[in-house]
Amino acid sequence: MNKLIKAFTKESAVVPFIAILLGLLLGAVIMLIGGYDPILAYKSLLEKVFGNPYDFGETLTAITPLIFTGLAVAFAFRTGLFNIGAEGQFIMGMTGATIIGVSVHLPWYIHAPLAVLVGAFFGGFWGMIAGYLKAARGVNEVITTIMLNWIALHLSNYIINDYLLEPGKGRSYMVDDSAAVTIGWLSRILDDARIHWGMFFAILAVIFYYVFLWKTKQGFELRVVGSNADAARYAGINVNKGIIKAMFISGTLAGLAGVFQVLGVFLNQAVSASPTGYGFDGIAVALLGGNTPIGVFLGAILFGTLSYGAAGMSFGADVPPEIIRIVIGSVIFFVAAPGIIRWFIKRTFGKKRKGEVI
Amino acid sequence: MDVATLGNMLNTAFVFSTALILAALGGIISERSGIVNIGLEGLMTAGAFAAAVSAFHAQEAGYGSASPWIGMFAGALFGVLFALIHAVATITFRADQVVSGIVINFIAAGSTLYLVKLLFEGAGETSLVDEVFHKVKIPFLSDIPIIGEGLFNSYPTTYLALILVGIVYYALYKTPFGLRLRSVGEHPSAADTVGIKVLRMRYTAVLLSGVLAGLGGATIAMTTTGTFSHNTISGQGFIALAAVIFGKWNPLGALGAALFFGFAQSINNVLQLFDFSSQIPSEFIYMLPYVLTILILVGAVGRSKAPSALGEPYFQGKR
Numbered sequence: 001m002n003k004l005i006k007a008f009t010k011e012s013a014v015v016p017f018i019a020i021l022l023g024l025l026l027g028a029v030i031m032l033i034g035g036y037d038p039i040l041a042y043k044s045l046l047e048k049v050f051g052n053p054y055d056f057g058e059t060l061t062a063i064t065p066l067i068f069t070g071l072a073v074a075f076a077f078r079t080g081l082f083n084i085g086a087e088g089q090f091i092m093g094m095t096g097a098t099i100i101g102v103s104v105h106l107p108w109y110i111h112a113p114l115a116v117l118v119g120a121f122f123g124g125f126w127g128m129i130a131g132y133l134k135a136a137r138g139v140n141e142v143i144t145t146i147m148l149n150w151i152a153l154h155l156s157n158y159i160i161n162d163y164l165l166e167p168g169k170g171r172s173y174m175v176d177d178s179a180a181v182t183i184g185w186l187s188r189i190l191d192d193a194r195i196h197w198g199m200f201f202a203i204l205a206v207i208f209y210y211v212f213l214w215k216t217k218q219g220f221e222l223r224v225v226g227s228n229a230d231a232a233r234y235a236g237i238n239v240n241k242g243i244i245k246a247m248f249i250s251g252t253l254a255g256l257a258g259v260f261q262v263l264g265v266f267l268n269q270a271v272s273a274s275p276t277g278y279g280f281d282g283i284a285v286a287l288l289g290g291n292t293p294i295g296v297f298l299g300a301i302l303f304g305t306l307s308y309g310a311a312g313m314s315f316g317a318d319v320p321p322e323i324i325r326i327v328i329g330s331v332i333f334f335v336a337a338p339g340i341i342r343w344f345i346k347r348t349f350g351k352k353r354k355g356e357v358i
Numbered sequence: 359m360d361v362a363t364l365g366n367m368l369n370t371a372f373v374f375s376t377a378l379i380l381a382a383l384g385g386i387i388s389e390r391s392g393i394v395n396i397g398l399e400g401l402m403t404a405g406a407f408a409a410a411v412s413a414f415h416a417q418e419a420g421y422g423s424a425s426p427w428i429g430m431f432a433g434a435l436f437g438v439l440f441a442l443i444h445a446v447a448t449i450t451f452r453a454d455q456v457v458s459g460i461v462i463n464f465i466a467a468g469s470t471l472y473l474v475k476l477l478f479e480g481a482g483e484t485s486l487v488d489e490v491f492h493k494v495k496i497p498f499l500s501d502i503p504i505i506g507e508g509l510f511n512s513y514p515t516t517y518l519a520l521i522l523v524g525i526v527y528y529a530l531y532k533t534p535f536g537l538r539l540r541s542v543g544e545h546p547s548a549a550d551t552v553g554i555k556v557l558r559m560r561y562t563a564v565l566l567s568g569v570l571a572g573l574g575g576a577t578i579a580m581t582t583t584g585t586f587s588h589n590t591i592s593g594q595g596f597i598a599l600a601a602v603i604f605g606k607w608n609p610l611g612a613l614g615a616a617l618f619f620g621f622a623q624s625i626n627n628v629l630q631l632f633d634f635s636s637q638i639p640s641e642f643i644y645m646l647p648y649v650l651t652i653l654i655l656v657g658a659v660g661r662s663k664a665p666s667a668l669g670e671p672y673f674q675g676k677r
Contacts, residue, residue, distance in 0.1 A: 030469075030472070034472070034476050082456065084596070133652070133655075133656060137655075137656050139652075139655045139656055140603050140655075142599070142600075142603065143599075143600040143603050143604065143651070143652075143655060144652055144655070146593075146596045146597070146599070146600055147600070147648040147649075147651050147652050148648075148652075150593070150644075150645070150648045151645050151648045151649060154641040154642070154644045154645045155641065155645065157641050158639050158641035158642065161639070161641070162639060274589060274592055275592075275593075283460055284460065284464060287457050287460060287461075320471065320472045320475035320476065320480075322467075322468045322469070322471040322472040322475070323468065323472050324468070325464055325465070325467060325468025325469075325471075326464075326465055326468040326469050326472065328464060328468075329461045329464035329465035329468060330461075330465065332457065332460070332461050332464070333447065333453070333457075333458070333461045333465075336447075336453045336454050336457035336458065336461070337447050337451045337452075337453030337454075337457075337458070339451040339452060339453070340447070340451050340453075343451070
């Protein structure tokens with residue numbers, strides 16, 4: 001028994017799986033109370049995701065931006081910063097890619113890379129503003145990133161409305177074919193699901209995240225800043241420079257999510273009245289993954305799969321798809337508070353042997 | 359700009375600010391006790407949902423003008439319910455407070471929409487409540503120029519929010535309860551030594567923040583919208599959080615910050631009435647409140663000092 005309980009420390013790899021199981025179980029209970037059939041619902045979810053090539057491909061499309069925004073938030077967390085602004089950086093990334101994709105005409109081998117770079121830089125720049133204000137003026141990054149989200153939303157709407165709008169469409173002109181990063185042959189295999197190079201870049205980003213933070217001096221310094229800024233200062237690390245750098249990289253990652261949504265998925269940018277939600281979902285993904293590279297990667301896969309499959313639940317079992325938000329929320333909850341799982345196990349299995357102490 | 363416009367602007371500012379003031383007060387109480395509350399958005403969502411649903415049913419049951427008050431009560435109750443999750447997770451199980459707050463936002467958004475679809479046969483929105491709050495003129499005071507129209511012809515919820523600012527301020531700084539609450543947030547082990555029940559104090563604070571943020575969400579449903587849907591609460595909780603930090607964890611500061619946000623919002627509405635606004639793209643007017651906030655933070659406020667023990671779980675017996 002003690003061994004079993006000891007397995008559920010925060011570092012353990014077992015916790016996430018138990019957490020996912022408990023989360024799904026909780027979702028099932030809520031569905032039962034609501035008068036729905038949870039088994040049919042989860043079956044419909046899986047059928048939606050794995051039922052045919054198109055939906056499987058689209059699930060990959062849904063996962064991709066979550067890997068980027070998840071990494072973005074996690075990167076900032078590792079440096080001791082809370083980047084609520086992945087949303088705004090995502091929007092700026094979209095905008096940068098749209099501007100280049102629509103208004104410049106170049107051969108593909110220059111056009112697409114340029115659009116990606118400009119979009120990534122837009123995102124990075126947007127993150128850097130918050131980093132700079134924190135470093136130079138001590139302004140709390142939580143507030144500035146919240147504000148910058150809204151500024152980004154309205155700024156990008158302005159740019160699209162006034163310069164890039166295709167009349168009567170409520171969106172920008174389509175980006176040139178030369179700027180698109182779609183993978184035609186792979187899309188055709190998957191019944192025209194929107195497959196794009198961003199998916200491979202997302203995997204590269206995971207590797208970058210690991211190598212940079214754990215295998216380079218710069219990354220090490222950023223992690224020291226994150227775990228103890230005072231110690232970092234005594235060790236001669238330039239904390240302020242670190243904060244700005246971290247927010248730039250974080251913003252770049254979030255920006256790339258937006259870039260590939262434009263150049264790989266939508267091929268245009270819509271005028272939007274409210275935030276897209278990818279940035280906020282990135283916070284959830286980072287938390288799911290405990291800010292580790294593999295964790296964020298798997299967290300994005302779980303999040304993307306459940307969210308995409310939720311549509312199937314509502315179609316197949318008539319369950320409101322919002323239930324999946326409750327499931328994801330409770331999974332994060334259990335991951336973050338392994339104490340609850342320990343307590344749960346003690347309650348259920350621990351009574352047989354009295355006098356045991358955790 | 360004439361006097362009437364200015365009065366109108368002020369009035370709109372108070373309408374926008376009311377929910378922010380209430381939620382920010384909740385945030386202050388929670389954070390002063392050492393518990394980060396990123397979940398304000400979720401607590402407001404819960405409050406707005408409960409208010410819209412119960413006021414609708416109260417109205418159908420013939421409670422008439424008492425319906426919005428019933429809605430407010432339900433909003434506070436639902437706020438407490440979700441705050442309880444936050445309290446159990448962060449205080450008893452010592453979960454990461456930021457994580458727990460994000461989870462509250464997630465679960466509140468998901469479960470309220472789930473319930474709306476369940477209760478209103480698949481609709482994405484609650485049925486419209488006709489019996490919402492109406493503006494109440496306060497005799498004599500409402501005759502004062504500008505302020506009269508601006509403040510003393512407001513929704514009852516606005517008066518409630520302003521009174522609560524006074525109460526929370528008094529409670530925090532002039533009562534033993536407030537001193538204990540603040541000491542728990544600054545130095546919990548010292549507080550424990552002198553016999554203050556740290557965990558119980560923190561529970562009280564987080565639950566109170568649920569009441570206040572729930573009321574904040576409820577005011578939006580009971581004054582401006584009359585319904586609850588996925589975008590009834592869209593970012594107000596985060597703005598309230600900003601007001602907490604902007605106002606340096608002080609009720610009066612947060613009141614100022616919330617009014618500032620409200621005022622910037624109402625400038626939007628007023629500017630659009632003028633001719634010259636057609637030369638300014640409307641997107642820039644929408645941006646204004648957020649840009650101004652950053653500028654003011656950069657220029658005037660600078661470093662804001664959080665309660666010392668904010669975000670740290672408390673272990674009994676820890677030194």
